[in-house]
Amino acid sequence: MQHAISIHNLVKEFPRKSEPPMRAVDDISFDVRTGQVFGLLGPNGVGKSTIIKILTTLIPPTSGTVLVNGFEVVRQSLDVRKNICVVLQENAVEVFLTVRHNFLTFGKFHGMTTSEIEKKLGRIVELFGLEEILNQKPIDLSGGMKRRVQVAKMFLVDKPIVFLDEATTGMDTFNKRATVNAIKEEAQRGRTIVLTTHMLEEAEELCNEIVIINHGKIIAKGTTDEVKKLGLQLFYLSLKFNELKKDLEEMMYKFSPIKMDIINNDVSLTVRELNTAIQILSMAQSSGALKHFEISTASLEDVFVELLDGKKRGAA
Amino acid sequence: MKNIAALIYRDTLIRLTSLMWLFFDMAVPLLYLLMFGVGFNKAVGFGIHTFGSSIPYNDFFLAGVLSMSCFGSAINQAYGFFVDRDNGIFYEFLTYPMTRGELLLGKMLFQCMMALAQTTLTLTAAYFILDIPINIALLPVTIIVVMVGIAAWFFALSTIAFRIRRNDTFNTVINVAYFVLMFVSSMFYPLDAVPVWLKYISYINPLTWHTDVLRFTTIGVGEIGIIGIEAAGFVIFLGISFWFARQALKKVA
Ligand SMILES: Nc1ncnc2c1ncn2[C@@H]1O[C@H](COP(=O)(O)OP(=O)(O)O)[C@@H](O)[C@H]1O
Ligand SMILES: [Mg+2]
Numbered sequence: 001m002q003h004a005i006s007i008h009n010l011v012k013e014f015p016r017k018s019e020p021p022m023r024a025v026d027d028i029s030f031d032v033r034t035g036q037v038f039g040l041l042g043p044n045g046v047g048k049s050t051i052i053k054i055l056t057t058l059i060p061p062t063s064g065t066v067l068v069n070g071f072e073v074v075r076q077s078l079d080v081r082k083n084i085c086v087v088l089q090e091n092a093v094e095v096f097l098t099v100r101h102n103f104l105t106f107g108k109f110h111g112m113t114t115s116e117i118e119k120k121l122g123r124i125v126e127l128f129g130l131e132e133i134l135n136q137k138p139i140d141l142s143g144g145m146k147r148r149v150q151v152a153k154m155f156l157v158d159k160p161i162v163f164l165d166e167a168t169t170g171m172d173t174f175n176k177r178a179t180v181n182a183i184k185e186e187a188q189r190g191r192t193i194v195l196t197t198h199m200l201e202e203a204e205e206l207c208n209e210i211v212i213i214n215h216g217k218i219i220a221k222g223t224t225d226e227v228k229k230l231g232l233q234l235f236y237l238s239l240k241f242n243e244l245k246k247d248l249e250e251m252m253y254k255f256s257p258i259k260m261d262i263i264n265n266d267v268s269l270t271v272r273e274l275n276t277a278i279q280i281l282s283m284a285q286s287s288g289a290l291k292h293f294e295i296s297t298a299s300l301e302d303v304f305v306e307l308l309d310g311k312k313r314g315a316a
Numbered sequence: 317m318k319n320i321a322a323l324i325y326r327d328t329l330i331r332l333t334s335l336m337w338l339f340f341d342m343a344v345p346l347l348y349l350l351m352f353g354v355g356f357n358k359a360v361g362f363g364i365h366t367f368g369s370s371i372p373y374n375d376f377f378l379a380g381v382l383s384m385s386c387f388g389s390a391i392n393q394a395y396g397f398f399v400d401r402d403n404g405i406f407y408e409f410l411t412y413p414m415t416r417g418e419l420l421l422g423k424m425l426f427q428c429m430m431a432l433a434q435t436t437l438t439l440t441a442a443y444f445i446l447d448i449p450i451n452i453a454l455l456p457v458t459i460i461v462v463m464v465g466i467a468a469w470f471f472a473l474s475t476i477a478f479r480i481r482r483n484d485t486f487n488t489v490i491n492v493a494y495f496v497l498m499f500v501s502s503m504f505y506p507l508d509a510v511p512v513w514l515k516y517i518s519y520i521n522p523l524t525w526h527t528d529v530l531r532f533t534t535i536g537v538g539e540i541g542i543i544g545i546e547a548a549g550f551v552i553f554l555g556i557s558f559w560f561a562r563q564a565l566k567k568v569a
Contacts, residue, residue: 053569058569059569078413081413086408086411088404090404093405094326094330094403095403101329105322105326105329108325109326109414110412110413111318111413
């Protein structure tokens with residue numbers, strides 16, 4: 001089966017004055033299967049939008065191979081653009097044209113006739129609750145409303161791949177719901193959707209597969225279920241001692257916890273398996289100095305944070 | 317073709333939302349001709365001597381007004397990129413299924429349509445109100461020269477618009493450039509009457525080439541040999557401008 005997107009060893013560097021270039025995307029590879037809702041996750045400034053801009057032919061990669069629906073993003077950029085539609089992270093609306101004209105121009109740029117646009121518009125207007133603002137100009141609308149118009153446009157045209165860069169930013173709950181529902185519906189119709197977000201619940205609800213990115217590198221990759229399992233395998237252990245002995249501390253290190261913090265005589269650590277957590281706990285108890293302990297499983301949100309933290313420590 | 321039509325449709329909608337902008341686009345050259353030209357016509361009552369003939373200032377100035385309005389029109393359209401960039405829609409355009417060249421051509425063609433209306437208005441007034449003896453047979457050529465002028469200046473100014481991020485910087489740069497180009501050109505005065513150094517500088521200015529060609533096609537002033545070279549030079553300038561604009565557009569995001 002052909003991949004909707006296929007990225008190999010993608011690097012993007014931005015030149016800087018009197019400094020080595022800034023590596024925003026650092027040797028990333030992944031594929032997106034056709035018909036998937038695919039999530040690029042990670043905190044702000046890690047390179048998500050840069051990847052989206054490369055995939056949508058706005059900027060060229062520094063090196064690596066990037067194919068969108070089988071077309072190479074630099075040499076076959078026009079073919080790529082024929083297969084995509086994009087919600088960029090930055091707002092993009094015609095503020096001086098009415099919302100209706102926003103849809104008309106967008107549709108025409110994507111090769112639709114006026115009557116084709118009118119035919120589809122009703123459903124979109126209903127889906128996104130735009131009836132009342134159809135004849136208003138976005139210059140008079142709130143930021144959230146503008147975003148709504150921008151996102152709604154994507155569902156007017158029938159391009160095989162849709163990119164949504166933080167599409168729900170600035171939206172209220174109602175609009176977020178509408179957007180999420182529209183995405184689900186489109187995905188069922190076989191379109192490939194690539195979205196970025198820093199909100200995990202959104203990704204959890206929508207995505208079949210995700211990659212988690214930090215500092216331009218992939219730190220976790222898999223189906224949403226797999227990444228969730230990663231979450232179930234993480235355990236927190238909080239141990240309070242009367243006196244923490246050096247040898248005990250060293251023994252705990254030998255279990256190579258994902259994370260271990262020591263403040264005075266209190267230790268908190270994160271490990272991958274319940275078994276490990278229990279072994280550490282029994283060791284701690286047999287030392288005789290344990291005052292208090294707690295074990296808990298990590299939420300997906302915590303996993304996310306842990307993964308990112310872990311990488312930071314690794315890099316430092 | 318569909319993409320170009322979409323671009324023209326979009327720009328038409330935008331222009332219709334600002335009737336003031338539309339009005340100035342249409343009427344400024346005419347107002348210039350009527351006010352500036354008429355004043356000078358009186359002041360320079362003895363006429364202008366150029367290429368061995370003596371003609372009223374109005375007749376001489378007509379080509380200057382036409383080339384000036386091409387330049388002004390091109391500034392307007394290139395400035396639109398800043399407005400589109402502020403609204404973010406510019407970057408969305410770059411993800412639409414069209415080439416960078418098509419985007420430039422569509423914008424240029426829209427401005428040419430505007431110029432068509434503008435030029436018709438100016439030439440009609442010149443002919444009927446100011447009695448300027450316009451060569452009617454060469455009218456289609458004049459129209460083409462106007463369009464080529466719009467295109468060349470639009471591409472040249474777009475190149476600058478894509479390279480400069482701030483619109484206030486763009487405005488300053490363009491104002492200064494326009495000022496200098498206007499004064500080292502044949503727009504306001506014939507070059508056979510100016511100091512030699514100014515004459516030489518003026519002849520390497522595409523604005524001179526464009527004005528001279530327009531002067532030839534409208535009132536028949538000029539030497540065909542020189543006009544031919546100037547026309548060729550201007551077409552080369554058009555080609556180079558387009559190439560640079562397309563390169564700059566590829567690097568704009
Ligand atoms: N045009 C650019 N020039 C220089 N640096 C850039 C440019 N675009 C993005 N960056 C830098 O690249 C990094 C990744 O940015 P971005 O892809 O926008 O992150 P994200 O979308 O994950 O928040 C950031 O450090 C950002 O400052
Ligand atoms: Mg981003």
